[in-house]
Amino acid sequence: MSDETQVGIIGAGPAGLMLSHLLHRQGIASVVLERRSRDYVERRVRAGVLEQGSTDLLASSGVGERMTREGLVHDGIKLRFAGEEHRIDFRRLTGRGITVYGQQEVVKDLINQRLADGGEIWFEVEATAVEGIEDHEPSIAYHRNGEAATLDCEFVAGCDGSHGIARAALGAESFERSYPFSWLGILAKTPPTSDELIYAYHERGFALHSMRSPEISRLYLQVDAGDSMDQWPEARIWEELRLRLAERNLEPGEIMEDGITPMRSLVTEPMQRGRLFLAGDAAHIVPATGAKGMNLALADVKLLGEALTAWYRSTSADLLETYSDRCLQRVWRAEHFSAWMTALLHRDPAGDPFEHKLQLSYLRYVTTSHAAATTLAENYVGFDGG
Ligand code: FAS
Numbered sequence: 001m002s003d004e005t006q007v008g009i010i011g012a013g014p015a016g017l018m019l020s021h022l023l024h025r026q027g028i029a030s031v032v033l034e035r036r037s038r039d040y041v042e043r044r045v046r047a048g049v050l051e052q053g054s055t056d057l058l059a060s061s062g063v064g065e066r067m068t069r070e071g072l073v074h075d076g077i078k079l080r081f082a083g084e085e086h087r088i089d090f091r092r093l094t095g096r097g098i099t100v101y102g103q104q105e106v107v108k109d110l111i112n113q114r115l116a117d118g119g120e121i122w123f124e125v126e127a128t129a130v131e132g133i134e135d136h137e138p139s140i141a142y143h144r145n146g147e148a149a150t151l152d153c154e155f156v157a158g159c160d161g162s163h164g165i166a167r168a169a170l171g172a173e174s175f176e177r178s179y180p181f182s183w184l185g186i187l188a189k190t191p192p193t194s195d196e197l198i199y200a201y202h203e204r205g206f207a208l209h210s211m212r213s214p215e216i217s218r219l220y221l222q223v224d225a226g227d228s229m230d231q232w233p234e235a236r237i238w239e240e241l242r243l244r245l246a247e248r249n250l251e252p253g254e255i256m257e258d259g260i261t262p263m264r265s266l267v268t269e270p271m272q273r274g275r276l277f278l279a280g281d282a283a284h285i286v287p288a289t290g291a292k293g294m295n296l297a298l299a300d301v302k303l304l305g306e307a308l309t310a311w312y313r314s315t316s317a318d319l320l321e322t323y324s325d326r327c328l329q330r331v332w333r334a335e336h337f338s339a340w341m342t343a344l345l346h347r348d349p350a351g352d353p354f355e356h357k358l359q360l361s362y363l364r365y366v367t368t369s370h371a372a373a374t375t376l377a378e379n380y381v382g383f384d385g386g
């Protein structure tokens with residue numbers, strides 16, 4: 001185990017792994033510290049939708065072969081409400097589509113590539129502190145098998161997600177919003193009943209029908225913020241899904257994974273201080289409604305990888321100094337879209353009838369106006385350059 005490296009990376013999620021991969025391709029050494037086991041990280045079910053900027057990054061950096069082979073390319077989504085179904089045709093409105101490919105597959109592909117390239121990913125190693133970020137020799141304190149040690153670095157990337165330590169080490173301001181509901185998600189062995197994602201607005205609450213393959217469905221229900229899984233027996237989950245999706249032929253299947261995720265919006269500004277740079281959920285969190293989380297993480301590390309490469313190539317600090325500003329405009333656009341899509345599609349738990357009528361009116365507008373549909377489409381597929 002090294003006790004020093006050029007870039008110390010906290011977190012082996014999409015952000016940390018992609019950054020390590022991009023740096024390696026430029027001959028820059030890094031170490032990834034990950035507090036969980038490899039098996040845990042590879043089995044964790046999360047995001048499912050890749051924007052074109054993300055699929056381009058995976059392909060152009062040489063880790064997109066399985067995604068290209070197994071990913072499901074979709075040209076639109078379906079919106080269901082008040083007994084109606086309307087399709088938003090991304091390809092016609094924007095010239096772009098999306099790819100459905102599970103985050104855990106992206107993570108497996110990146111881990112396999114990093115290890116094949118001799119990369120250092122320290123699993124079951126917890127970073128406990130980041131020190132010296134204002135001087136030129138920061139370090140990461142960490143625990144491994146109960147032993148405390150330190151990794152000396154030239155830069156630290158905080159890619160440790162929504163519950164990591166890096167954001168606090170940065171000591172920056174956070175803008176935050178919480179929601180009075182959560183998402184109950186299941187991964188089930190049942191064929192998707194649709195060839196595209198179905199977002200459903202229903203008086204009983206939001207539902208989403210996504211998928212991972214022609215045999216595996218990924219399904220979500222809006223539940224109250226304080227709900228736990230023991231309040232949701234399987235029969236109730238399937239009945240609510242069929243009701244809210246208006247999908248009588250949705251067949252129950254073996255549930256391979258389930259969980260309840262709180263909905264949260266958060267942005268930390270700035271995303272850097274001295275030699276510490278945040279990327280991904282460590283810097284910003286979005287409700288999953290807009291399918292932005294993983295895409296934002298990959299877009300951040302594309303910029304951070306370029307900035308670190310420029311510094312090591314020519315010691316030019318320009319891209320490093322502007323990293324946060326160049327990320328935040330894109331981040332806030334995704335934050336707004338995710339909050340907007342969440343407000344549009346989730347039933348107000350207070351059951352406000354006026355709000356319900358406003359939501360139905362907006363859904364009718366989005367599904368009948370070319371301008372309104374284009375607004376949803378161009379935000380969902382992502383903008384050029386991420
Ligand atoms: P990640 O959270 O993926 O990775 C951070 C890593 O850092 C983790 O492996 C963690 O173990 C590690 N870590 C944390 N602290 C550490 C420490 N002190 N030392 C060492 N390692 C440490 N997005 C969508 O678009 N669609 C979804 O459906 C969706 N569902 C989600 C469900 C859940 C339960 C969660 C939490 C998020 C979900 N997201 C979803 C958002 C998610 O996909 C994130 O946007 C994405 O994982 C961001 O990637 P990273 O920034 O790499 O963070």
Ligand code: PHB
Pocket residue numbers: 046047048049197208210211218288289290291
């Ligand atoms: C998923 O497939 O996990 C998924 C798709 C779209 C979303 C959120 C999650 O908005």
